[in-house]
Amino acid sequence: MNGFSLSGVQADQQLARALAEQAGQMLLRLQSEAVRDHVPAHTLKDLGDASSEKMLSTWLHEARPADAILSEEAQDSSRRLGASRVWIIDPLDGTKEFSEGRSDWAVHVALWNSGELTAGAVALPGLGTVLDSGTPLPERPDPSKPFRLAVSRSRPSPLAEALASIMNAELVPMGSAGYKAGAVIRGEADAYLHSGGQYEWDSAAPVAVAMSLGFHASRIDGTPLCYNQPDPYLPDLLLCHQENAGEMLESIDLLLKTNNTRPNGLFMDGMYQR
Ligand SMILES: Nc1ncnc2c1ncn2[C@@H]1O[C@H](COP(=O)(O)O)[C@@H](OP(=O)(O)O)[C@H]1O
Ligand SMILES: [Mg+2]
Numbered sequence: 001m002n003g004f005s006l007s008g009v010q011a012d013q014q015l016a017r018a019l020a021e022q023a024g025q026m027l028l029r030l031q032s033e034a035v036r037d038h039v040p041a042h043t044l045k046d047l048g049d050a051s052s053e054k055m056l057s058t059w060l061h062e063a064r065p066a067d068a069i070l071s072e073e074a075q076d077s078s079r080r081l082g083a084s085r086v087w088i089i090d091p092l093d094g095t096k097e098f099s100e101g102r103s104d105w106a107v108h109v110a111l112w113n114s115g116e117l118t119a120g121a122v123a124l125p126g127l128g129t130v131l132d133s134g135t136p137l138p139e140r141p142d143p144s145k146p147f148r149l150a151v152s153r154s155r156p157s158p159l160a161e162a163l164a165s166i167m168n169a170e171l172v173p174m175g176s177a178g179y180k181a182g183a184v185i186r187g188e189a190d191a192y193l194h195s196g197g198q199y200e201w202d203s204a205a206p207v208a209v210a211m212s213l214g215f216h217a218s219r220i221d222g223t224p225l226c227y228n229q230p231d232p233y234l235p236d237l238l239l240c241h242q243e244n245a246g247e248m249l250e251s252i253d254l255l256l257k258t259n260n261t262r263p264n265g266l267f268m269d270g271m272y273q274r
Helices: 008-036 041-063 078-082 095-099 158-167 177-185 200-212 242-259
Strands: 068-071 085-093 106-113 116-124 129-131 148-152 170-174 191-194 216-218 237-240
Touching (some): 008 041, 008 106, 008 116, 041 068, 041 085, 041 095, 041 106, 085 095, 085 200, 106 177, 106 200, 116 177, 116 200, 148 177, 158 170, 158 191, 170 177, 177 237, 200 216, 200 237, 216 242, 237 242
Parallel strands (some): 148 191
Antiparallel strands (some): 085 106, 106 116, 116 129, 191 237, 216 237
16 A cells, blocks of 8 residues: 555554554564473563564654654653654563463554544454454344453452452453453453553553444543553553443442542552452
């Protein structure tokens, strides 16, 4: 396709997709060689994060030299706070799962432009797919089947566990925020709930993709997710179908009110004690 025929938004979207896909393929090769050569998990973790960061930042600097970048794997700079265009990237989301030779990990590339996420792609190399605003949606699941709530496999949020219990929902544990958001988009889960800690790079691309496809995405109190903030800590997220958002947010509100013993909330600040 001739790049000059694309509008700015389409060109950014195409760039986000190409970058996520290329980095994902490189990581997939790295992972399979490392598994073959019995490379220790902690070495593969560092190698994966560093190689994907290098690839994405080099290509972004070449393709969009004027834009700022916020990345999990690079030193943050205050320059991004005065920039109108900021690429928010997580070069390897689900690093733990990647290092264990699993397939639930992702590459996140999103563009924040003047207050909005305007482009995004989530590569799921373990599934051989890249999700973006053009991803076709599967048929909706049978509503008589139990509601499936995607949660972290290594640190499931107590709020998600409590919500699943009152909704009579099944918990579906998986690694990676992008993979869990992808499970909702791909129809493998009905919602993704996270609380207790996360950063802008964990959710920006998954949220950009999901919202462009018409899904609901917000903080767990229903307020908008705001990106390119001075502090990139963005600890919680609800991603679901629009028709489930109202009921889920009401139930979450009830749970937070009945369990709220500190200003940030028992479930919200990651300090929950069993
Ligand atoms: N309590 C917490 N504090 C900070 N980051 C968290 C977190 N819980 C999950 N995350 C981050 O969110 C991503 C998805 O986590 P999970 O697989 O547990 O759902 C991971 O990103 P990375 O793999 O990029 O570090 C993980 O580090
Ligand atoms: Mg991440």
